[in-house]
Amino acid sequence: MVRAARVVLRSGEQPIPKPVTDLIRRRHSTRAYVREPISEDARRALLAFLLANTDGPLGSRVRFELLAATAESRDSLRGLGTYGFVRGAQAFIAGAVGEAPKDLEDYGYLMERAVLRATDLGLGTCWLGGTFSKSGFARGIGLGAGEQLPAVVAVGYPVPGCETKDPLRRFASSASRLPGEELFFDGRWGIPLTAESAAAYGEVLEAVRWAPSASNKQPWRIVRSGDDWHFFLRRSRGYRSKSRLVCLVGIADLQRVDMGIAMCHFGSTADELRLGGRWRLDGRGVAASEGEAEYTVTWGAT
């Protein structure tokens, strides 16, 4: 059912520029940047966006900072290492979030809003969840006790054509995604959602499909039940919440961040298409999870 638009902005929040569907199609990970600081105008616009982009839909508050080189201070990013995975980044967005039940999902949601704002400003971006020096960035944003820094985003002007030469894109098959039949289900698990059945939500689901995710694992699954869209996390091998990687190296539970990114693409596209809805946390009416899929959130009628 199509409902009237109700794009709810929290106080001070700036909308993602339109058309968001176009920004989602244009975004891809950039790992080689021109060695030129981002323009003063772009820096100010991104900073203004970040300062207002603080309240996640599931109750967490994130404090973002833009760590950027300027013409006067080109070496101000010293200490912010990316282990050679990203070359020439001229800025990073880093955020701090306190511990809360849906902290990582909110972090993913808000950071991806910033990624889409940066895309609109003509900037390239790359999420970094594993390949960044945690201690350097923690110092950079003055991480406090009780705060976490799950991931950062590199920002800058892309070296033209760099994505075609990026070996990591090939390694992670970043230019492709799983087919919708493996991601979106109708009423219960195992019944793929058809285009007819998805109707106006077809484009919303396509926006989820093209979301970035750690190692392009695409762990999001959605089960539609009437007017409700239930989001689940199907964990990939090596990305368990208590995996050895998570415990030993202190890498965050990145697939929960991926869920927040998918929520951002879903909600902002649904808003743009004027399909009413809001996020809520109850999985009532969903058939029990398939296998080990974990319930995350529901988008449903307002």
Ligand SMILES: Cc1cc2nc3c(=O)[nH]c(=O)nc-3n(C[C@H](O)[C@H](O)[C@H](O)COP(=O)(O)O)c2cc1C
């Ligand atoms: C939460 C998260 C963490 C990521 N961490 C890294 C990383 O540490 N290093 C890296 O090079 N890319 C990283 N990526 C980028 C993904 O590999 C990329 O999004 C995926 O392969 C899809 O490609 P695309 O962004 O070009 O669409 C990360 C992405 C996400 C969403």
